[in-house]
Amino acid sequence: MREYVANVVQAATSIFDGLSVTFSHFFREPYTIQYPDRMPIPVQDTLPYRYRGFLDVDLEICTGCLACQRACPIDCILIETRKDKETKSMLIETFDIDLAKCMYCGLCTEPCPTGSIHHTREFEGADFSLESMVRRFIKEPVTAYKPKKKGEDDPVVAPILERGKRYIAEFADPKDDAPAAAGKGG
């Protein structure tokens, strides 16, 4: 008889407390992230600065050295260069990156002398055709960048080079990591 009553009391009190726990959830924020269309901030902004997303190339500071093409273990980078007879400067004619092939290993960004090729925090590449994943960076031939001995003085190129150098430095030394937006990863 005592056990019987104890069972009833235990059932009643535990259900009572259980209901109070679940009821308290009505006053809490839901955890759901309504990706992609109802985000308080774009999800890209919440990723770490050194996130390895799509590759991007700053053609203003690309030296055309082909270091990245040689570093790529799966040959997803294709660069074609040619020497201009008249101006004696290097012209980059093709710079294609097949992002469908790319495995985001980051090996191409390490040998780059200027930090021209770098990962972005962009990752949304869903498309109906595989060909659209090939990023063609060059529409008409571009003159390759030549490092200057006394430092860069062109007001347009200087900040880009600055960013590239910083990118290399941060890749080499993780302690230097300065996240652009301090957000929760996930």
Added chain:
Amino acid sequence: MLEFLNGLAAANPEVPGVLLRVAGMLAFGALVVFVFILPVAGITSWVERRVWARIQSRIGPNRVGPGGFLQWLADGLKNLLKEDVIPQAVDEPLFRIAPYLVVAGFVAAFVAIPFGGSLIIADLNIGILYITAITSLVVVGILMAGWSSNNKWSMLGGIRSATQIISYEIPLGLTIFPVVLVSGTLSTQGITAAQGWAPHTWHMFHNPFLLVSFLLFFVCALAEGNRTPFDLPEAESELVAGFATEYSGMRSLLFFLAEWGNLYVIGALVATLFMGGWQVPRFTDDPTLLAVAQFFTIFLKAYFWVFVAMWVRATLPRIRIDQLMALCWKYLVPMALLNTLGTAFFMVLFPEGSLVVRIALVAVVLAIIFVFARRVRFHLARARGLGYGAV
């Protein structure tokens, strides 16, 4: 309703009166089904998903219409357009009829459920008995679905449903007994009329036994409606979908329609039997305005219990079949019997009821609600972290 039909019959003597009454009731019944039961069952599905989601720190369907309100229409339309698959090995006639029986069982209960002082399809003098009897038709449908599907899961689901619903019919009837004792009638309108609009005049607070009876009734009604924690017939984790496993499209949806609609039946019964039904203070003499107020009163009371059923569903895990049977026969039936006896004794002691006991019971319930609010605050204070919205 009946008075109106009687008046109509008196005005048209050339038409047989019985025919007119039957036709009138059928028309009113169809009206209730289409403008009330179907939307309420559908909207309940959306409300349930939202409530459930919030308890689990999710958001729930919020894309179709404002706040996802039209989700139920989208789901209904989708299921109507789906193929109605009839597997080869099933017993076809039974397989086809089963969902209709289930729906008929719960829709027929609405005949005696009051929506207001004058809003009832038929004020049967055995109203509450009729409801408990007619809702048993659901078992027939479920057992039929389980058997005719020719599938072990469905079969087990059907058998479980039969055991469960037939067992819980007994405590359910026994918990209604004290109410019938107190109000002296089986008619749902009579039971409502025996109560007042003020909380302390409700049957729930008539005596301590009725308060317990009220809780037991809710538990039994949940079991009758195959709701979690008693949803063994369709236990997803063990029986795929139980008796509904082989059903697809609209036939499958009909089972769920019955389940959600049944929630409202449970709520309306609790409101009618224990919480004063449609009783409102007589604030106006306009019958239309009064009817509207009465309708909303009982609707809100009923829907509160629908909400509690959803909340319980999100809180408690499913119980085992032996636990289910033990709960019914070892706990609910003896306690319900005790309540009946206790109420009878109470009525001998206080033939007119006791205002002191009523007020004291209201105070007890208020105290429980207060303690509950304290517990909720305690759990909220201990809650850790915030969602993505805090970024």
